Amino acid sequence: MSNSALNITSPWMSEDVVMLQDSVRRVLEKEFYPHREQWEDDGIVNREAWLKAGEFGLLCPSIPEEFGGGGGSKAHDAVLAQEVERAGLGGGFGVGIGTHCMVAHYILDYASDERRKEWLPKMTSGELIGAVAMTEPGTGSDLQAIRTKADKVPGGYRVNGQKIFISNGQNADLIVTVCRTGDAGSKGISLLVVEADAEGFRRGRNLKKIGLPAQDTSELFFDDVFVPDENLLGGQEGGGFxxxxxxxxxxxxxxxxxxxxxxxxxxxxxxxxxxxxxxxxxxxxxxxxxxxxxxxxxxxxxxxxxxxxxxxxxxxxxxxxxxxxxxxxxxxxxxxxxxxxxxxxxxxxxxxxxxxxxxxxxxxxxxxxxxxxxxxxxxxxxxxxx
Ligand SMILES: Cc1cc2nc3c(=O)[nH]c(=O)nc-3n(C[C@H](O)[C@H](O)[C@H](O)COP(=O)(O)OP(=O)(O)OC[C@H]3O[C@@H](n4cnc5c(N)ncnc54)[C@H](O)[C@@H]3O)c2cc1C
Structure with a gap:
């Protein structure tokens, strides 16, 4: 059975948001829906699809144009999320795109101007894929109990630890990683962007799940990974929580x-x-x-x-x-x-x-x-x- 003709109208949708909704709907049905079963069999959405999503403006519509984004608001991101679900792609690409867009906002809001210029245009084109790594085997709900540690060294940090259940974990190039940089409690937590090509970073299994068959959900390992100072979000330790x-x-x-x-x-x-x-x-x-x-x-x-x-x-x-x-x-x-x-x-x-x-x-x-x-x-x- 194909996707639905459900028509979604809401008071918060301005004229340009409705226009985006219409164009996204057509693109998802024609270019993406036909690949759904293949991605489900593979357990992952392939990189070509990510690049195609970038080409069609599906990645980061709310990121400012100066960084390559669509220059819209969160209303644009919201209709995109709704349309992906409506198109029957929520169980795979929807989660991936949503997570990726969230990472783009971490970078927009907290990264240095240099890093924003370097990463955001590639995130909107689909060349770089984002993930957020909070959860660890020993803790999920109690975020303050995380054990992944970032020790200060000249020019950056050495990260050691393990994360689990990370959406986009197999595909990700940029991983916003929740690390302990200080004492116990919320003030000792910082966010470091780990680049997947850094030495010591390793992906574990693409975990098998009850649902979301096309979504890669992974273990990630950090063994003495060097992360430069510039990748500390907010520029100061302790702001992560x-x-x-x-x-x-x-x-x-x-x-x-x-x-x-x-x-x-x-x-x-x-x-x-x-x-x-x-x-x-x-x-x-x-x-x-x-x-x-x-x-x-x-x-x-x-x-x-x-x-x-x-x-x-x-x-x-x-x-x-x-x-x-x-x-x-x-x-x-x-x-x-x-x-x-x-x-x-x-x-x-x-x-x-x-x-x-x-x-x-x-x-x-x-x-x-x-x-x-x-x-x-x-x-x-x-x-x-x-
Ligand atoms: C498919 C999938 C994708 C995910 N993607 C990501 C991702 O991209 N990045 C990421 O960091 N994490 C991700 N997660 C992890 C997810 O956020 C955690 O699983 C979730 O926060 C719960 O943590 P936990 O699994 O450790 O459960 P626990 O924290 O161990 O909780 C176990 C049970 O105890 C309950 N509980 C905990 N604290 C309390 C309390 N104070 N009062 C009452 N009950 C309580 C919980 O509600 C739960 O029922 C993903 C998980 C899944 C399944």
Whole structure:
């Protein structure tokens, strides 16, 4: 089955954002969707596709034009994220592009002018691919407990440690790496950009997962890797935790947007399916159970859309707070999973077959409650504000 005709309109979309939405939609359907199965079989999106994404302006639309970007706002990044999900590419390229765009913002906001000029144009063209490495085998939620260490040496740092579950880990050229440069606690954390060709850097396995089959997710190893002073984000040690907290709000927003589109798609696919499937002499849609379930799902997707649109507007106005962003992330992804599960059930056995889009949506949704801060951590954030 091909991708959906779902039409997404939101109050925060200006005319040029809608234009980008239309052009991205056409490009994704024609140039990228036909390769989806190959990437899923390979467990990775190949470099040629990344270069093609750069050519079509899909990488970093919100990076200023002077650095090779599209010169847009986060609204442009948001429609891109929504369209990738709508096109049925959320389970692979969507995560890759989202992560890459986030890395571009770490560099835009905190790197030296020299590094921005060197890296950002190549990130927008797809020549350089970005990753963010926070999680370690021993710690994920408790970021302050990270053990990867960066020791000061003349001209830079020596990095030693290990990271796990890193999106774009196999493809990445630039890895924003969370390191300990000081004492225990948040003030001892710094972000260093490790370049993948540095001696001592090594990629581990491309990890096998329940979902996101086209997304490379990896272990990374750092054995005495030299990182020059210029690659310390913010130019001063100890700013890493603050930088992460600032950028994580956007990562949560992207997750929330993806969850909402996935719910909207699920409802649409299911309505189409139950109208065409006949059981005991009548369409599945004609049963009141089906109508009530779908009425509930559609209502939940609609509430989620209103909520995410409000959060997006706040983000664009610069007034989005950490608590609201955490509320959006846990609620939308929890609701998404319930909606998708009901929709899959209404497909019967066909819902379990990956050739049906509902199966892929359900499979790829599970991780959204885990990454970008687990939903339990989101509730910890909300509870702090009670
Ligand atoms: C497909 C995938 C891609 C990922 N991509 C990246 C990436 O690109 N970069 C990166 O750095 N990381 C990435 N991650 C890692 C992800 O962010 C972590 O898995 C997540 O933050 C949870 O950390 P953990 O796995 O160590 O779980 P843990 O922190 O060990 O948590 C285990 C359980 O304890 C709960 N828990 C933890 N603390 C509390 C608390 N205070 N109160 C109540 N419950 C609590 C958690 O919610 C969870 O249920 C990815 C993960 C996956 C699965």
């Amino acid at each position: 603050y930088q992460l907290m600032n950028q994580l709000m956007w990562e949560r927003m992207l997750t929330t947007l993806g969850a909402v589109v996935s719910m909207e798609l699920a409802v649409q696919y299911t309505v189409e399916y139950v109208k065409s499937r006949t059981v005991f002499g009548k369409a599945v849609m004609d049963y009141q159970n089906t109508q009530f379930k779908l009425a509930e799902c559609k209502t939940q997707a609609h509430i989620a859309r209103v909520f995410v649109d409000q959060l997006m507007q706040k983000l664009l106005d610069g007034t989005l707070d950490n608590t609201s962003s955490a509320m959006g992330k846990w609620w939308a992804t929890d609701t998404q999973f319930k909606v998708l599960d009901e929709c899959l059930q209404l497909h019967g056995g066909y819902g379990y077959m990956t050739e049906y889009p509902i199966a892929r949506l359900w499979r790829d949704a599970r991780v959204l409650r885990i990454w970008a801060g687990t939903n339990e951590i989101m509730k910890v954030i909300v509870a702090r504000d009670l």
